[in-house]
Amino acid sequence: MSEGRKAQAEKVIARCRKLASFTEEPGRITRTFLSPPMRECHREIAAWVEPLGAEIRIDAAGNFRAFYAGSETNAPKLLIGSHLDTVPDAGAFDGAMGVVLGVALLEHLHRAQLPFGIELVGFSEEEGVRFNTPFIGSRALVGTLGDDILARCDVRGVSVREAIENFGLKPSEIPDARLRGKILGYVEFHIEQGPVLEELGLPLGVVEGLAGQSKMDFTFAGRANHAGTTPMHLRRDAVAGAAEWITAVEREAQRMPGLVATVGAVGAKPGATNVIAGEACASLDMRHRLDDVRATAVDTMVRLAEQIAARRGLTVRHATKASQPAVAMDAQLVGEIEEAIRRAGCEPHRMVSGAGHDAMILAEKFPAAMMFVRSPGGVSHSPAETVQVEDVAKAIEAGAQLLELLAVSPAAQTRRIHRA
Numbered sequence: 093m094s095e096g097r098k099a100q101a102e103k104v105i106a107r108c109r110k111l112a113s114f115t116e117e118p119g120r121i122t123r124t125f126l127s128p129p130m131r132e133c134h135r136e137i138a139a140w141v142e143p144l145g146a147e148i149r150i151d152a153a154g155n156f157r158a159f160y161a162g163s164e165t166n167a168p169k170l171l172i173g174s175h176l177d178t179v180p181d182a183g184a185f186d187g188a189m190g191v192v193l194g195v196a197l198l199e200h201l202h203r204a205q206l207p208f209g210i211e212l213v214g215f216s217e218e219e220g221v222r223f224n225t226p227f228i229g230s231r232a233l234v235g236t237l238g239d240d241i242l243a244r245c246d247v248r249g250v251s252v253r254e255a256i257e258n259f260g261l262k263p264s265e266i267p268d269a270r271l272r273g274k275i276l277g278y279v280e281f282h283i284e285q286g287p288v289l290e291e292l293g294l295p296l297g298v299v300e301g302l303a304g305q306s307k308m309d310f311t312f313a314g315r316a317n318h319a320g321t322t323p324m325h326l327r328r329d330a331v332a333g334a335a336e337w338i339t340a341v342e343r344e345a346q347r348m349p350g351l352v353a354t355v356g357a358v359g360a361k362p363g364a365t366n367v368i369a370g371e372a373c374a375s376l377d378m379r380h381r382l383d384d385v386r387a388t389a390v391d392t393m394v395r396l397a398e399q400i401a402a403r404r405g406l407t408v409r410h411a412t413k414a415s416q417p418a419v420a421m422d423a424q425l426v427g428e429i430e431e432a433i434r435r436a437g438c439e440p441h442r443m444v445s446g447a448g449h450d451a452m453i454l455a456e457k458f459p460a461a462m463m464f465v466r467s468p469g470g471v472s473h474s475p476a477e478t479v480q481v482e483d484v485a486k487a488i489e490a491g492a493q494l495l496e497l498l499a500v501s502p503a504a505q506t507r508r509i510h511r512a
C-alpha cells in the first residue's frame with residue numbers, strides 16, 4: 093500500500109474521530125436525528141467538500157447532500173453514503189466512516205470529472221434511536237417518508253415533523269429530497285460490525301444481501317407454586333420449560349447453515365426466588381439471507397416449543413412482532429465491487445449482512461451494494477469500535493478502483509441506469 097493511501101487513511105480516521113466529538117453527551121458519542129451536534133457535523137463535512145467544487149444542501153429530512161458534477165450536465169449519478177446518526181455511547185466509525193470515505197474518494201478525483209456525477213449522502217437517521225423507527229433519512233430519498241413516520245414522537249413528545257421544523261427545515265419540502273434523474277447506483281462503505289472478516293484474515297468484504305429477520309415472543313405458562321413444598325415430579329415449571337426450549341433453539345440454529353437465532357430477553361412471573369414460575373416469556377430473533385430457510389426455522393422453533401411444553405404439562409403461545417424479508421444487493425454492482433477489491437490487491441469475500449443498513453432502503457428503487465471493512469475484534473455499537481489504517485487504505489484504493497471501473501464500463505452506464 094502506497095504512503096499516499098496510508099496518509100489518506102489516517103486522515104479518514106482522524107476525520108471520523110473529529111465527527112465523533114460532535115455529541116449530545118460529553119464524554120460519550122451520542123448523536124441522534126437532528127440533534128444540535130448534527131448541525132456541527134454538517135458544517136464540518138461541508139468544509140471538507142466545498143473546496144472540491146461540490147454543491148451542498150441539507151434536504152428537508154435532514155440528510156447532508158453534496159453533489160459533485162459529472163462531465164456532462166445530464167450525466168447519471170452515483171450515490172455514495174452512509175448515516176451520520178449514532179446509537180447512544182457509540183463508536184466513531186459506524187456510519188460516519190462511510191461518509192468520510194466518500195469524501196476521500198472525491199478528494200482522490202482531484203476535480204477530475206467522470207462520465208457520471210457523484211452525490212455524497214450523510215443520512216440523518218438510520219439507527220432508530222430517537223423515534224424508535226429506523227431509516228428516516230434514506231426513506232426520504234426513495235419517497236417513502238410518509239405522514240405516519242412524521243407523526244411519531246420521541247420521549248419528550250416532539251414529533252419527527254417538529255424536529256424537522258426545529259432544525260430550521262420545512263417538512264413540506266420532503267418531496268424535494270427524493271432522488272430524481274438517472275441513478276447509476278448506491279454504494280455504501282461500512283464497518284462490518286462483526287467478526288467474519290477478521291476470522292478470515294481479510295480486510296474487505298462485499299455484501300451480497302441483507303438478511304431477513306423474524307422477531308417473535310414466546311410465553312410458556314405452567315403453575316406457580318411453593319418452591320419448598322412442591323416435589324420435583326409434581327411441578328409445572330414455566331422457566332424450566334423455557335430454558336429447555338432456549339438451548340434447543342441454539343442447537344437447531346447450529347444445524348441450519350447461515351441461520352442466527354437469539355433469545356435475548358427472558359422474564360419470569362411472579363419472579364420470586366421461592367416461587368416456581370407460573371409464566372416465562374422469551375424473545376426470539378432469527379435472521380437468514382433466504383426467506384424460505386427463515387420460514388422453516390420459525391416453524392421448527394414453534395414446533396419445538398410446543399413439544400417441550402406438552403411434555404412438561406405447560407402451554408405455550410407465540411406472537412410474531414416483525415417479519416422483514418431479506419434484501420438482495422444488485423448483482424452487477426456486487427460483481428463490480430468484488431472486482432474493485434481484487435484490483436486493490438485484496439481477496440474479496442462475499443457476505444450477508446446480519447444488520448440492517450440504508451442500502452436496504454435504497455435497494456427498493458435503485459441498484460445498491462455495500463463494501464464492508466474489517467472490524468477489529470468484531471466490536472461495534474461501542475466506544476471500543478475501531479478500524480485499522482491499512483484496511484481503510486485498502487478501502488480507499490478499492491473505492492478508487494470502483495470509480496475507474498464504472499467510468500470505463502459502458503455496461504455500467506447503459507445496462508443499469510434507473511430513472512427515479
Ligand SMILES: [Zn+2]
Nearest residue numbers: 175186187282
Ligand atoms: Zn451503521
